[in-house]
Every structure is written in structure tokens, then in C-alpha cells.
Amino acid sequence: MIKVAIMYDFDKTLSTKDMQEFSFIKSIGYESSELFWKDVNELKNQNKMDSILAYMYMMLKKSQATNMPIKKSNFFDLGKNIEFYPGVCEYFSRINQAAKAMDIELEHYIISSGLTEVIEGTSIGKEFKKIYACKFMYDVNDIAVWPALVVNYTTKTQYLFRINKQVLDESNDVDLNSYNANKRPIPFNRMIYIGDGITDVPCFKLVKEQGGKSIVVYPSDNEEKKLIAKSFLIEKRAHFAAKADYSENSELDNLLLRILENIKSTAVLQALEYSE
Numbered sequence: 001m002i003k004v005a006i007m008y009d010f011d012k013t014l015s016t017k018d019m020q021e022f023s024f025i026k027s028i029g030y031e032s033s034e035l036f037w038k039d040v041n042e043l044k045n046q047n048k049m050d051s052i053l054a055y056m057y058m059m060l061k062k063s064q065a066t067n068m069p070i071k072k073s074n075f076f077d078l079g080k081n082i083e084f085y086p087g088v089c090e091y092f093s094r095i096n097q098a099a100k101a102m103d104i105e106l107e108h109y110i111i112s113s114g115l116t117e118v119i120e121g122t123s124i125g126k127e128f129k130k131i132y133a134c135k136f137m138y139d140v141n142d143i144a145v146w147p148a149l150v151v152n153y154t155t156k157t158q159y160l161f162r163i164n165k166q167v168l169d170e171s172n173d174v175d176l177n178s179y180n181a182n183k184r185p186i187p188f189n190r191m192i193y194i195g196d197g198i199t200d201v202p203c204f205k206l207v208k209e210q211g212g213k214s215i216v217v218y219p220s221d222n223e224e225k226k227l228i229a230k231s232f233l234i235e236k237r238a239h240f241a242a243k244a245d246y247s248e249n250s251e252l253d254n255l256l257l258r259i260l261e262n263i264k265s266t267a268v269l270q271a272l273e274y275s276e
Helices: 033-047 051-065 070-077 086-103 114-118 157-167 173-176 197-207 223-235 253-276
Strands: 001-008 104-114 130-138 145-147 191-195 215-219 238-244
Touching: 001 086, 001 157, 001 253, 033 051, 051 130, 051 145, 070 114, 070 157, 070 197, 086 145, 086 253, 104 253, 114 130, 130 157, 157 173, 157 191, 157 197, 191 197, 197 215, 197 223, 215 223, 215 253, 223 238
Parallel strands: 001 104, 001 191, 104 130, 191 215, 215 238
Antiparallel strands: 130 145
């Protein structure tokens, strides 16, 4: 049985919008998500900050200003309110069964600039072997006090190598950076990366250039996002573009099945070649 990994961005790839927009932003006093992101962008530009650190700082600052300290449990609860694209909740069991029938051991990973605890709190949180996303450090009262891990647009690529080498512990940099050409439990040509936009380009390109497959998804009712997704194909940043519909027999569902079949066929042919 061969091992294959599918890696997903989260916000606007599996969920319909940024996770903070479902309920958190209003809970810290904002009338709209636009105002929150406006403040984040101003903070980022004024201080030349990393954009992910800026939004994490703003979450802490505004929650303290409204006397509503954020606990880890609050993030888990936020996860329960996340809305997903069509078919997401049923997708994992179906694709896992299909892969098993092909003699494939399929693993799912998140690589996201969102928040780990929010994703863990969703109905699909248990589907992932590992969630690579931002984290806060918490004090003795379980209140968020400082960013502990930041996953931004370019650092996302390190997690592809962690999955490739199966060095999954974020704190283990020694094994991650050790050279071992023959010890790659999940080769890049057995990886699929699914994302939604410009922030996923480094992962799209790395997976594509190393022999894996990259898929850009877009909302079915958004022509602008569709054109952006198609532009990634023209620019050779990704292989495929599909509507963000994970339902059975959808365009995306059928595409993933074809890719898995291709990976399996290639593995069989390689085994025959090396057995000669």
C-alpha cells in the first residue's frame, strides 16, 4: 500500500470565508469584518509587520480592550461555527474509502495561516493527521498572551518538507534539515496541494515543480475568483482549477479521484521497472 498526502489551506479553501469572520470579529466590538481587516492592514503597514502577526496582535489587543480575554476554549467553540463549502463534511470518509480501494493509504494535512485551535474545534478537525497553523501561547489560566507559532505565506513550504520526510513535530528542525535522499516516506509526486489564491502560490509551485499536483479552488458564484484561479494555470503556477465543491461526482471530486488513480498507476509501473 502506498502513502499519499493531500494538503489543504483552510480559509476559503474548505471554509467559505476567513475563520475570524464567523463570530469572533463581532465579539470584540467590530461592526463588520472589513473594519477589522482595515485596522490589521494599517497596523501592518505602519510597523512593517508580517501580516499574520498583525492579525494575531490585533485579536489580542481588541479582546483586551473589550475586557474579553481569549481562552483556548473560545477558539475551539469558534470552530463549531465554521461554514464549509458544499460536500466538505462528507468528503473525507468517501475519498478515504476510494483511496483504500486503490490500495492507497491517504493522509490529510492542513497548512494554514488560520488558527490551529479553531480548526481542531470544527466538525472535520479529526480528519487531519496534522494541522499546521498559527498558535498562541497561553498563560496558567489558559488565556492567549502571545503568538507561539506563525504560519505565513512563504513559511508554509517548510511543512511540505515535514510531510515529505514525515518529520511532523514543528520543534524538530534537526531531522528536518538532515540530508537523507532515500528516506522520504511521502515523495512529492504523491502529494496534492489544494488552495484558493495568491497566498498559496509558494506551495502550489513547489509541489508542482517537484512532481506533485496543485489545485486552485474558487467559489462557484464568484467570476472574479474564477478568473484569478484560471490565471494560475496560464502562469503555470498550478495544474488545475475547480469549483470549491467537494460533493460526490463534483468536478473537484472527480479530479481528485483521477489524480489518485494516476499516482497509483505510476507507483505500479515504477515497481515493475525496479524489479527488472
